[in-house]
Amino acid sequence: MGADSGFDMVPRLSQGNQDRREWERFLEGVKQYYADDEQVEVGPRVIQFKAGEWPSLPMEGHKFLRFSSKITGATAAKTGVENYIREVQELAKAVFGGRIRPWNELFDVWGFYRWDFVHATMKLHNLVGTPLESPAVWLVLPSRKDIATPEPIPLTSVNNQGNTDLYEVMAIPGRGKGLVAKVDIPKGTQIICEKPLFTLRSSAPPSMHHLVAEKLKLLPNDKQREFLSLHNNFPGQYAFAGIMRTNALPCGPGSSVGGIYSTICLINHSCIPNAHNNWNEEAQHETIHATRNILAGEEILISYANEPSQARQRKLRESFGFQCSCELCSQPLQAIQASDKRRADIEQLDETIGNPVAMMSSPQKSLAACHDLIHVLDQEYGGTVIALLARLYYDAFQICVAHGDQARASVFAERSYMSRVECEGEDSPVTQKVKGLMRDPTKHPSFSAYSTRWRSTRTARPRNVDANSFDKWLWKLSG
Ligand SMILES: [Zn+2]
Structure with a gap:
């Protein structure tokens, strides 16, 4: 042994x-x-x-x-x-x-x-x-990373084209260019859908510089200029690689392949974003959806970093070359400290939810952590981080499905699906996958993998009850 x-x-x-x-x-x-x-x-x-x-x-x-x-x-x-x-x-x-x-x-x-x-x-x-x-x-534990939330990564300035009904490119004081809403944009609206100028796997600067040069040769002059006018936070010998590092968005969660976009690369950052970026693997394009109602005149903003303030500011400074002064970062110290506490709580709860042993042995606690996380997310972001909600509901789905509970699993899949539609669109492959599970939770590979202690049929949800009672049932709350 x-x-x-x-x-x-x-x-x-x-x-x-x-x-x-x-x-x-x-x-x-x-x-x-x-x-x-x-x-x-x-x-x-x-x-x-x-x-x-x-x-x-x-x-x-x-x-x-x-x-x-x-x-x-x-x-x-x-x-x-x-x-x-x-x-x-x-x-x-x-x-x-x-x-x-x-x-x-x-x-x-x-x-x-x-x-x-x-x-x-x-x-x-x-x-x-x-x-x-x-x-x-x-046991073969189900993976909560089955459907991961795309990690936001971003960039800065260039020329614009495409559908400009909803927004225009404007000079933003202190931040180069940015996108500003021309009309009121309702939550869930697809603001931009854009094919990359090119995509490239990340590599060491010398080789990256060379590879970008090859890609640029294939582009028309105006597109080359668009690329070259993007912000470079890593100037020096390998300028093309620096622009790529500063601006490329990953093609999918955790992907080492990055895409460069004429318009999307102009979207600035906020720690409390009002929009979400997503790579659609099937269509091979990037989308931007409004995650809350955006009023005409407001800048469209996505998040490049979610950490507590110190780590976040460091990341923004080192990777993108700016100090954030968004609506959150410009608050008094006390408010920022309260936000940091919430963000630490979010990380902690996320870890608790992701613990497969707890999911197996004490699923009710894992489910309670999901419930708590909704409240913290709401306090911190005011419901604008729909992608995080989509993942959280999917976690709750996985907890229930692993213990044979089709009724709750189906409700959670439905909520995850609705959130995915709002931040990625109906045609996203992930949205479609969750939709299928909403209709038949038993299709998930970990169905009843842990136990059947919560066994129920898909339609066994309470009917004709108020939202409060329904939530009590859904989250297994007592009292
Ligand atoms: Zn900020």
Whole structure:
């Protein structure tokens, strides 16, 4: 026996282009890192680490669930397997971020997937097996990151084109250009839908500079000028890379591919935004939706950062080159401190909700945390962070569905769906996915995965009751 350590990929990669390219990029990094290491062998099917229990990485990412080995015992110590685990984990994190779930039995942190599931997957794909024993059986936990909220990232100034019925590009004192509403824009309105000038995977500045130059050559002169007039927070030798870093919006949550837009890149930041940006993977375009009613004359603003004030201001300064003085940041110190407390609470609650062990053993507490989070979000943002609400309702959906509760799961999916429509539009693939789950929660892979203690049919929701009673039922509130 001995203690295992490693990391899991959660959720596992798809066979889609983006996941495939990221996996290839990761493997490239691994190969380069270990180019001179004889214990690491690149074969046709896997990269094999001849240390500990010989952990391996398949050439195709969708076949990958886990990289691990026993890290105690003479063999482990002699072959230095613990270093491989740590280094490969860091390389993976650099590409896949939060999708990499480290675990270590020495510290009572357990893997995400059951061992028998990992073994069956390796067998299915005919991967070189490591002599893994099959210890405890863990449940396959559903991933709350199934549907992640896009992380807002942004930029600054250029020329405008496209549909200007709703907004115009104007000079904004102290902030270059910005978009200002020409008419009253109701909440949920799609303000902009724009194809990128080009998209590019992020890379080191010298190579990025070169790649951008190649992309620019393919653009007409006016588009080249638009790109070159964008703000650059990283001036110097690799100017094109600097503009890209300052302005590119990720094509999807956590994506390392960024898109550059003539108009959307002009939208400024507010810590209390009134609009939301979203990448539609299917249509390959970026949309901007109003997340509250915006009055004619108001600037359209999205959020580049959600952290408490100190971390937020640092990020805005370092990545985008400005000190924020939005309606929140210009408040007296006391109000900013109250906001910081709420933002810390939001992070804390988010963590509680995302804890799969709690979701399994005390789902009522996880659900209560969702309920609390709604109130904190409302206090902090006044209901304008619809994308966060959409994710929160989806979390509540997952808690209920994992315990067999179709009635509540369906209501939460419906609320998540409504929020997605408002901030991403009906045609967003994520919106459509949630819509399908609203109609049939049993289609979710973790349906009844934890227990059936909350078992109910989809239509078992209370009828003809007031909103208050309905909410009490929905959130399982007593009293
Ligand atoms: Zn601010």
